[in-house]
Amino acid sequence: MPDAKGASFLLDSPGPLVDALRRQGWRVIGPKLGQGAIVYEEIESAADLPRGLTDEQEGGHYRLREGDPDRWFDYVVGPQNWKKWLFPARQKLWSAERSKDGFSVESHEDEWPKTAIFGARACEIAAIEVQDRVFDNGDFADSGYTKRRAGMLIVAVQCARSAATCFCASMNTGPRAEAGFDVALTELETGGFLVECGSDAGAAVLDGLELADASAAQQQAGEAVSHKAAAEQTRTMPANVESVLRDNLDHPRWEEVAERCLSCANCTLACPTCFCSDVEEVNDLSGDHAERWRVWDSCFSLDFSYIHGGAVRRSTLSRYRQWMTHKLSSWHDQFGTSGCVGCGRCIAWCPVGIDITEEAGAIAAEPLAQEV
Amino acid sequence: MSVSAATDPMLPRRYRVRKTWKELADVSTMELEALEGQSMAFQPGQFNMLYAFGVGEVAISISGDPAEEGKLVHTIRDVGAVSGALASVSDGDMIGVRGPFGSAWPVAEQTGRHIVFVAGGLGLAPLRPAIYHVLNNRDQYAGLTVVYGSRSPHDLLYAEEVRGWKSRFDTEIEVTVDHAEPGWTGQVGVVTVPLDRALAGNNGAEVSAFVCGPEIMMRFSVMSLKAAGVSEDKIWISMERNMKCAIGFCGHCQFGGDFICRDGPVFRHDHVAKLINRKEV
Numbered sequence: 001m002p003d004a005k006g007a008s009f010l011l012d013s014p015g016p017l018v019d020a021l022r023r024q025g026w027r028v029i030g031p032k033l034g035q036g037a038i039v040y041e042e043i044e045s046a047a048d049l050p051r052g053l054t055d056e057q058e059g060g061h062y063r064l065r066e067g068d069p070d071r072w073f074d075y076v077v078g079p080q081n082w083k084k085w086l087f088p089a090r091q092k093l094w095s096a097e098r099s100k101d102g103f104s105v106e107s108h109e110d111e112w113p114k115t116a117i118f119g120a121r122a123c124e125i126a127a128i129e130v131q132d133r134v135f136d137n138g139d140f141a142d143s144g145y146t147k148r149r150a151g152m153l154i155v156a157v158q159c160a161r162s163a164a165t166c167f168c169a170s171m172n173t174g175p176r177a178e179a180g181f182d183v184a185l186t187e188l189e190t191g192g193f194l195v196e197c198g199s200d201a202g203a204a205v206l207d208g209l210e211l212a213d214a215s216a217a218q219q220q221a222g223e224a225v226s227h228k229a230a231a232e233q234t235r236t237m238p239a240n241v242e243s244v245l246r247d248n249l250d251h252p253r254w255e256e257v258a259e260r261c262l263s264c265a266n267c268t269l270a271c272p273t274c275f276c277s278d279v280e281e282v283n284d285l286s287g288d289h290a291e292r293w294r295v296w297d298s299c300f301s302l303d304f305s306y307i308h309g310g311a312v313r314r315s316t317l318s319r320y321r322q323w324m325t326h327k328l329s330s331w332h333d334q335f336g337t338s339g340c341v342g343c344g345r346c347i348a349w350c351p352v353g354i355d356i357t358e359e360a361g362a363i364a365a366e367p368l369a370q371e372v
Numbered sequence: 373m374s375v376s377a378a379t380d381p382m383l384p385r386r387y388r389v390r391k392t393w394k395e396l397a398d399v400s401t402m403e404l405e406a407l408e409g410q411s412m413a414f415q416p417g418q419f420n421m422l423y424a425f426g427v428g429e430v431a432i433s434i435s436g437d438p439a440e441e442g443k444l445v446h447t448i449r450d451v452g453a454v455s456g457a458l459a460s461v462s463d464g465d466m467i468g469v470r471g472p473f474g475s476a477w478p479v480a481e482q483t484g485r486h487i488v489f490v491a492g493g494l495g496l497a498p499l500r501p502a503i504y505h506v507l508n509n510r511d512q513y514a515g516l517t518v519v520y521g522s523r524s525p526h527d528l529l530y531a532e533e534v535r536g537w538k539s540r541f542d543t544e545i546e547v548t549v550d551h552a553e554p555g556w557t558g559q560v561g562v563v564t565v566p567l568d569r570a571l572a573g574n575n576g577a578e579v580s581a582f583v584c585g586p587e588i589m590m591r592f593s594v595m596s597l598k599a600a601g602v603s604e605d606k607i608w609i610s611m612e613r614n615m616k617c618a619i620g621f622c623g624h625c626q627f628g629g630d631f632i633c634r635d636g637p638v639f640r641h642d643h644v645a646k647l648i649n650r651k652e653v
Contacts (some may be wrong), residue, residue, distance in 0.1 A: 021565035093382050096425055101468025103425045107383055139634060140619040205397045248649060276623030279382075279616045281428040290426045290612070292382070304624060307614050317653030328624065332630025 003205060008219050008319045009195040014118075014185060015046035017155065017195075019117045020208050021030065026153060029085060030118035031075070036064060038078035040085070042116065055162035057344065059353025073119065073187050077343050081272035082117055086148050090353045091294045093279065099286040110144060113345055116153040118206075120181070122174030123166075123343040125156060127272030129180055130253065133335040134275045144235040153201055156181035160189075162232040167342030167357055170236040173341045176226035194222035215218035223234055225322060235347075235357040237328070238364035245329040245363065249321065249371055252282070253362050258317035260352050265298035267346035267354075268323065273339045299323050328360060381619045384408055384423045384468030387444065389461050395447060395529055399434070399494065400459040404444040410467070411442040415476035416501030417610060417638040422620045423455035423468030424447065431615040431633070432458070433498035437502060439508055444469070447529070449499040464602050473618040475638040477502040477608060482580040485606075486515035490567055490593045492585020493522050496529045498637075499584050503537070509544050517544040517570050521563035521589070524549050525556045547572055563589060565595045576601025583612040591649060594641055607641040609648075618646065627653060635637060 011017065021028050022044070030043040033050040043049065054067030054074040066072045075174055091110065096103045120128070132149065137141040159166075159175040168174030177184055182202030186194040197203050214222075238244065268274040279296040283290050297304060300319050306310035313319050331339035339354070347355045378495035387404040394400050405413065412420075423429040430452075436445025450459040450566035461467060479487065479502040487506050491499050491547050506516050518537065522528045528547065548559040559566055563585075571579070579602045583593045590609050597607055611632050616622035618633045625632035628647045630639070647653045 055617070065613075096468075098425065100390075102386065103468075105384060105386065105468065107380060136623065137620045137634070141619070142621060143380050249653075275621065276618065277621065278624075279429065281426065283426050287426055293428075294382075297616075298623070299623065305614055307448075307612055312613065313652045315652060320625070322653075329628070330629035334631070336426075 005149065005197055005199055007197050008214035009197070009206070010214050010218060011185070011193045011195050011209070011211060013046060014049065014067040015095070015195065016209055016227065017183070017205070018043065018046045018118065021118070021153070021155075024205060025114060025206070026205075027113045028116045028118050028230065031078075033064070034258075037062065037080075038064070038075050038258075039080050040082060040117075044344035047133075049119075054161075055163060057165040057348045058352055059165070059347050061353070061357050062348045065259070069161075069186065073157045074161060075186075076159055076166060077121055077124065077345060079220055079270055079345065079349055081343070081345070082120060082128060083269070083272055085115070085117070085287050086128065086152075087131060087135070087145060087275065089296045091144065092324050093292040093294055094122055095289065095291040100353065101125075101288075109147070112148045114150075114151045114153070116155055118155045119157045120154050121159055121343075122177035123155060123168040123341040125154060125177050126168075126171075126179040126273055126341040127343070130273045130337060130339060131275060132336065134273075147234065150201065153205070154181045154183075156184035156198075158184055158186040158222070158226055159229045160187050162229045163344060164234065165347045166233050166342065166343035167235040167237060167344060169230040169233050170357075171338065171340055172344035175229040178221070186225050188218070188221050189227065190221070192265075194218055196222075207214070220225050235344070236361075237342065237357055238360055241360045242329045242332050242338070242363060244367055245325045248368050249325070249362050251368055253359065254317050254321050257354060258320055259318045260350060261316050263300045263316045263319055264351060264352060265300040266349045268298040269302060270345040270349040271327075271347070272343060273300070273327075273341065299326070324356065324359065327356075381470065384429075384470045384619065386466055387469045389463055389465045389467065391463055392461055396527060398450045398459070399441050399447060399529065400450075400461075401445060401447045402458075403436075404446070404460060404467070405442065406444075407466070411471060412444050413441075414438055414472040414501075415484075416479060416505055416588045417470040417477035417498055419498070420444075420446070420469050420471030420473065421450060422458055423446075423470070424454055424461075425468070427457040428454040429468070429470075430454040430458065431618060433610075433637070435497040435500045437504040437508075438501050438605050439504065441449070441596070447493050447494070453530060470618065473633055475636055477581060477582050477610075477638055479505050479582065483512040484514060485580045486517070487513050487575055488570070488579050488602075489580055489582040490516045490517070490581060490597075491520045492563055492589035493527065494529060495585030495589075495610070496520055499528065499582060507537065507540075507543070512536070513572070514646070515544070517546070517574075518544065519546045519548075519570060521548045521550070521585075522532070524551045525553050525558075526615070529581050539636040544570060553567070562592070565594060567596050568600070571596065571600035571602075575581045577603070580606045582608050587648070604642040604645065608638055609641055609644070610637045611639060612637065
C-alpha cells in the first residue's frame, strides 16, 4: 500500500489518478486544449487532457503541434499559469451598503472547493512558492490566498522535454521538481508513469489505487527523463544578474530594449510570479451599493505609478527597467528569492519576442564601470 | 474560516467625522472618531488608507498629535476623485479607515539633539505629529528649528498654529514663500535659503533632520543639510508613491527593493540615497 511519503510506484496512465482524486472529492484543474493553446481548466477525466500534443515555442512564438499520440504530457507551459486560480484576475474583496447614518461594510469570501492542480511543472511549483512569500509577508497575510493554498493538492508532472524558451535549469527551479508536490508523475520513455509520493495528502490519494512498486532501475529511468529535458535547454540567466542589474540602471541597453518594447503588459500577465494588482471601486446605478474588487495590474501601464501631478515612470525604458530589475534583482531584497523561475512565458508571449535572458545577458556581458 | 475586520487587513473600520474645516482653498482637515473597536494608536509619520463610500480609497498621512488619545486627524488636499470626496466631507459624515501603516519619524530616539524639520507645502502635515512630540517634550531636545516653505502666502498650511509655535521662546521657526503677494512681509524664496541660514549658526553634527515635501525640495534640502555637516544617517525623508493596498501586496509603491507602504514612507536618507536622485525609479 502506498502509505509512505517518498515512495515510488508505477502507473499505466493518469486516468485512475484523476478518477481517484474526483472520487475523493477533489475538484481537478488540469491542462486542456483551449483556443489553440494549453489552458488550465477543470477536468472531469483523463480524456480531457490534451494527449498527443506538443508545442513549439520561441521569442514571440507559440504553436501546438501533433506529437506522438500515445504521449500524455509532451507539451510544456502555455500562456496561462496557476495564479489564475490562486490569485484570480478579478476578485471581490468586500462590499458596502449605504445606510441612514453612513454605510455598512460586509466582508466577502469566495467559495473554494478543495482543489487538486493536476500537471504542475517544476517551474510552476517554484512560482507558487514565490507567490506564497508575496501573499504572506510576515506583517500581513492575504486571507483568500491563504485559504485557497491550504485547500489545495499538487500533482506535478516532471517535464520530459523542454521548449526552446525554457531556462528553469539555469534558475535552479527544474526541470525536476524535488519537493513542493503531493504526487509527481514522470512519463517514462517506455510508456507508463513513475509515481512519486510527496506528502501524506498524496499518500491518501494514492491509497485507493492499484500500484506496483517501482524498481531502482525504473526510478533511474525517471531521473533520466529530467536529465534529458535539462540538456535540451539552451537559454541561461547570468549567475550575477541580481547585482549586475542593480549596478547598471543607466546601461545603454535599456534604451535599446525600450525601442522594441510595446509596453503591452503581456509578460506580466503570462508571468506566474507577477503579483501587482489594483483595487477598483464598483458601484451600481442606485449609488447605494459599492464593491471593492482586486484586479491584476501591470507595471507596464502608465497609470501604475500615477501620483497627483503625473506618472512617475513615464518612459517605456523606465517601465521595462522596473519590471526586469524587480523580477531579477530587487525581488531578492523583498522576498529572499528571484522573481524569475525560468518558465520562458515572457519570451514566448512577448509580441515582439523580447528575451529576458538575452537582455540580462547583454548587460552582464558589458556592465558599466562602477563609480567607486 | 471566517474573515473578520481584525484579521483581514483590506477591510476598513468605520469612522465618524467629528469635525471638519477648511485649511486652504483646496485643503481640509478632519477629526475622526472610531465607531467600532478601539481608537487608533499611531506613531508620527504613519499613514492611513481612507475610504470614501462609492468613490474609493487613498493613502493619507496622519497629521494630529500622537499623544492625544481618541482623536485621529487627517489633512487632505483635493487632487483627484477620492481626495476630492474626502476633502469635502461634512461634520457627522462617515468614512472608512485602514491603518495605521508604515514607518515613523524616529523623533523620540533623537533626544538631546537639535531637531530640524524642513517642510514643503503639504509636507508639513505628515511632519506635524513629530513637531508636536518635540514641542510637548521640548526640554528633552537641544534645539528645535522648523523651516517651512509654500508656493504663496495663500498656500501656507496651519498658518495660525505656525505663528503660535513662533511665539514660543524655545523654537526657531522660518517661513518662506516662492511667490509673494501684496501684504506679505515675510521671506520670499525656496526653503534652502532660510534653511542654510538657520544651519549656519548651528553645529551640523548635533542636528537630526526630518524632511518632507516634493522630491525636488527634499533633494535640495538634503544637499543643504549635508553641506552644513549633518550626517546622512541623521536625516530622514518621507516618500510618496501610488498605493492601492498599503500592505505590500499591490506592488504599486515599489522604490527599488523597498515597498514605500511597509519599508517607508519614512526612510533614513542613506538608505534611499542611491535611487533618490535618479529619474523614473
